[in-house]
Amino acid sequence: MKHEPIGSFNELEHWLDQRKVTEIECLVPDLTGVARGKILPRAKFTEDRGMRLPQAIVAMGVTGEFPESGPYYDVIDPTDKDMQLRPDPATARIVPWAVDPTAQVIHDCFDHAGVLVPFAPRSVLRRVCGLYADLGLQPVVAPELEFYLTARNTDPNTPLRAPVGRSGRAETSRQAYSIDAVNEFDPLFEDIYDYCERMALNVDTLIHEIGAGQMEINFFHASPLGLADEVFLFKRTVREAALRHDMYATFMAKPVAGEPGSAMHIHQSLLDATTGHNVFSNEDGSPSQQFLHYIGGLQRYIPAAMALVAPYVNSYRRLSRDTAAPINIEWGMDNRTVGIRSPISTPSARRVENRVIGADANPYIAMAMTLACGYLGLVQKIEPKPQMMGDAYLSPYSLPRSLGQALESLRRETDLHEVLGREFITVYSEIKELEFEEFMKVISPWEREHLLLHV
Incomplete structure (x- = not known):
């Protein structure tokens, strides 16, 4: 619908x-x-x-x-x-x-x-979309949102585990793209699709991702604000539906040790607001300079903007070599090891996929962030690095490794402040600093296990 x-x-x-x-x-x-x-x-x-x-x-x-x-x-x-x-x-x-x-x-x-x-998330995304309108451009996005289904867990000290499906058994192995693994939760997904249809949410494909109990839902492409609204409503919908089936749905970036993290990949392209032409492609179908400059902006500014799309201490557990998530901002065609991927497509559908964003990110802020980085690339005409032809996991880390490091980078990058709004950056940074300080008051099981009697 x-x-x-x-x-x-x-x-x-x-x-x-x-x-x-x-x-x-x-x-x-x-x-x-x-x-x-x-x-x-x-x-x-x-x-x-x-x-x-x-x-x-x-x-x-x-x-x-x-x-x-x-x-x-x-x-x-x-x-x-x-x-x-x-x-x-x-x-x-x-x-x-x-x-x-x-x-x-x-x-x-x-x-x-x-x-x-200016610091309300919806306002920030409106602001960035307005900058594109001033250039005569209309951004188009399509999110892919991953999440985990878990058994109910009321004790935060107990690790999460996969829920029991129709077979009476919980997943213990990885079932990427398995139809039967999705069918284990047919009653839940029937409710989710029913809810989404009645709400006219723009959802497309459901797949089983790599992790045990990990799913992914894809959205049809549309305008950024409307799709951010839909992701916001979808998260609420999935959590509600899962509770009605005696399980949890979580969008934490790294909820389960030893399993892959959850991302919100955002595909993005730009249309000429007058002609509807995808400006990422030239008339002859080749990649345009605007396509390359957009990628250049993502490469230049994503590292400084990571606190916006990896907003919690937990977010940085996902961004490592062993979690199927990017560790840098290399770019490549049809290359899933990079942070910035351009899928194989027709010239009219040429797009860029930002793969660094976590499922835990606020969808309004996430879309504002990636569009802001691309915008700066366009107006500054930033050339990208050469395309990564091989495995980007063999290249060094180029993203922040912690929330504290990410916040320091965000505070220093004044170009992002101008695009996203200084008031927003101030409020957001102060809130995230407070959360980081609260987390640092907690002693983890790892510290008690390995430090208690050994140091």
């Missing part, structure tokens, strides 16, 4: 009437990608056409904490002022698992002067 965006509030009211909606989940994605907001009765939603929330609600850490002081409060008002949330009618969808007729609508964040709040 194709999603037909609602264009106005009057159309939204008609849409709600048709579906006899009685409640509205008013959603706003925070920095983590968590759905914040309020649930309003239909009458209240219609009367207000929005709501107010404190500014910091979209700018908190994954633990719900805020910095006590520092540059964060140069952006976030220390008096805890409100922001205005306005519904985007184009995002309205039914909540398919709700008992009573319920809709969900994603909101944008504005200050009291009617200006988009």
